[in-house]
Amino acid sequence: MTRKENATDPRAIALGDELVKLHDGFRRRLAELRTPGAKPDLREHCLTFCEALHAHHTGEDEVLFPHLDGLHPELADVLARLRREHRVVGLILARIRALLDGDAPGLDASDGGDPEIAAELDRLAGELEAHLDYEEERLVPLLNQMIEIPEGL
Template identity: 45%
Template sequence: MTETSFNQSVIDEFRANQGKVGGYFEGSELLLLTTTGARSGKPHTVPLGFVRHEGDLLIVGSNMGAPAHPAWYHNVLAHPMVQVEVGAEEYQAVAVPAEGARRDRLFAQVVAVEPGYGDYQRGTTRVLPVVVLERNDPAPGEGPAEVRTLADKILEVHVWLRGQLRHVAAETEAYFARRDASQAALPGLGLQIRQHCLAFCQALEFHHTGEDTHVFPGVEAYHPHLKDALDRLRAEHRSVARLQQSLAGLIADVGSADPEVFRTELARMSMELTAHLDHEEETLLPLLAEVPFPPGPPPAA
């Protein structure tokens, strides 16, 4: 049996039995991780062991001690947004590889629970990546209590996007504080900042593409008098896309950036992006408050 067919048999058994798998994995906790291919852009699902840590899940790019990182690790570096299945539960998460001392601390915690990962590390010269799967749930009190309409869904996405911007701001402040204390560029948060920024930018692009392709034409069909307002939102989407590119470039240079210049630019970009989300909510949400989500079957002819 090839590795691909073996993985598929595990995936099928996992989904048929609400996360329970027998055979070699009898008694082990597994999750299914669905990533987006770094080159193909297609979804790829793999079964992985994991360790729970402070509300998040830790996975290790062990590749059974092979000299190269597993394909899924390269995928999450390119596309941090992933789908996680644990037991009967399924949710989105941001995959954030740990760096430096944090990685070492988390790896020690993993090995304390699953000693086999220590054997894999001793069998290879590469440092096994430890990836934190950060669930996308909004903070308590944020977002709709229940998603029942398209307006609720858009608001839920906006709340998550704002949260990612706050992540980036908080992490850059922590990075600059550590850099100032050591008087040198430091590893430890650069990749974490990058992953949250990339997750924000990719999610926002996907969200806007969905609005331009599906939501706006549907709204126009029922509210033709809103065409000018929706055209302005489309133009805003193009401006926001340019702003996203500038934000990604800014984050890429965080290691050598002047803190005050960086803070000023990040604050400006965050303000513009937040203003766009505010404007969308004011313009769109009242119109979509009666549209069910997920959409039901089309009416019978």
């Protein structure tokens, strides 16, 4: 189900631009998490970030991408790639959560300075940056032209 927006509704005009703003927020928060000498509350900040990113990707997979599938069948390969990338990012997020929760054998993440956590954050940054760049390149122009916005987005 969709709701029609009128041409003066800024959300209908700039959905792609809003996506870029959201992505930029993820980029900033991830950069903060990767800053050397991370704060003692790294665990809390990281878990909050992981949850927000997971929720964003779930919304795209369950609402936006099915909507785009129906409107733009020519995007099938693009959307399939984005969905695969969401799964890869999800696996990295799960690994980070496990490290922060101390579920990884022999790991003490209490000081937030563990090299395994830093390595996973670096890996996440590489995967996520490439994903966000590709998604923006392929979807933002189309999203900025959308008149129908899917419910739940």
